[in-house]
Amino acid sequence: MNINKYNQIYQVLSGEIIEGVYQNQENLPSEHALVERFSVSRETVRKALNMLRENGFIQKVKGKGSVVIYDHTMDFTVSHLTSFKEIQEMKSIRYETNVVELAVYDAEDVPKVQKALGLYPKDKIWKLVRQRIHDSKTHIIDTDFFLHELMPGLNEEVAKQSTYQYIEERLGLSIAYAYKEITFEPMTAAELDLFGPVTPQYAATVKSVVYLNEAKPFQYNVSKHLASEFKFTDFSRRFTGE
Amino acid sequence: MNINKYNQIYQVLSGEIIEGVYQNQENLPSEHALVERFSVSRETVRKALNMLRENGFIQKVKGKGSVVIYDHTMDFTVSHLTSFKEIQEMKSIRYETNVVELAVYDAEDVPKVQKALGLYPKDKIWKLVRQRIHDSKTHIIDTDFFLHELMPGLNEEVAKQSTYQYIEERLGLSIAYAYKEITFEPMTAAELDLFGPVTPQYAATVKSVVYLNEAKPFQYNVSKHLASEFKFTDFSRRFTGE
DNA sequence: CAGTGGTCTAGACCACCTC
């Protein structure tokens, strides 16, 4: 799918690590060996290895080699901007999605969103509220605000499926990065109504602002999770860089 | 301090962005111009730009240039493995640190830690419990487990200062990466005792396993925050890679 | 068209590790 060489090499190697061709704590073949195997230059191999490193598959040790640090028991790492649908498939839990609201507002009616996305007062935005239900219990309430001009054709059918898929595959837009914030907040009356009787009456709250490729803010999302079930996992490095 | 060129260039450019030499939404000089300015090759400039991109300073746009996306109003991003002391300095809040416990255990006495760090039953570990106090109120309780063999000289004085600084500056060890997990949990009786009367009686719980350069697990940390005050912020990209 | 970033190469020199 991706046309460049280092990405293909990354796909191959990460796949082999996941399949166990290279086990945890083992060394990957040396860069020189990978150069031979893939018939590319060393810098190209190194780009693929850097991707593996950034995504928590390997750790490079000077003078020694690239050690696999991928552990199958590790929880799936949420931090790389994955959509609800993708997470759901990873965890292989089946949620039912119920669209609570889908409507168009003026940006000025929702000041937080107007400010976060840098909109003019009369810019139109979609508001989309969805319940994620499993075993006839609501686990997550997602509230999304999208720029209307970028997806005028949004409808309930799309909203029940994956909005990210729609954005990327149908509209050809490319999601680039996001700011996320996790807090613990009391549930509002409306939220309690959707969640039903739960303890505590607090929600793990993930707010995010999502940007497209050209640094264009595009989506404001508030995701409320039952606090007792919420878990966020992350892999991070102390120093970034080559 | 860092000897390689791309790191120096990164330091210079990130500093200039923070100082406002390049404003939000503006373009950075072209790669060609930066090649001239720093008298290096283009690939070296690109490595510095990639660091800026990964740390949320810029977004590169095909055929156009590198747009600054750094906003001063943005909260400090915690996700890159920063120590408590570093966070405290960023936020310029003065906490007092109180050492509740500092003792040596056998790994088998703390099975969770033994498993997370992959230890033998009789391996020795430090247990260190610290309260972070501000305005005579406890805001954070940090519980740390360290490999004893790597820092036999740990003492209460060091524990009151920064353990990371001690590890990196005194011991010359290099912290590489960590796995983190955030959950919201009811406070235990012992925690309630340290926190005092608070509402809600929930703690934002950050558990992490920290690794040194050679993929050696080294520290297990549980950080309990008052849920009502807790905020975790993160910057993430959908696709990594060059 | 010229300017921009994206990819890739072949080779060089270095620092570190192991034997």
Place this chain on the structure above:
DNA sequence: AGGTGGTCTAGACCACTGT
């Protein structure tokens, strides 16, 4: 000494953007 990864270069070709 020989293997490993880390840094850096000079140049090439491409795809995309703007005019």
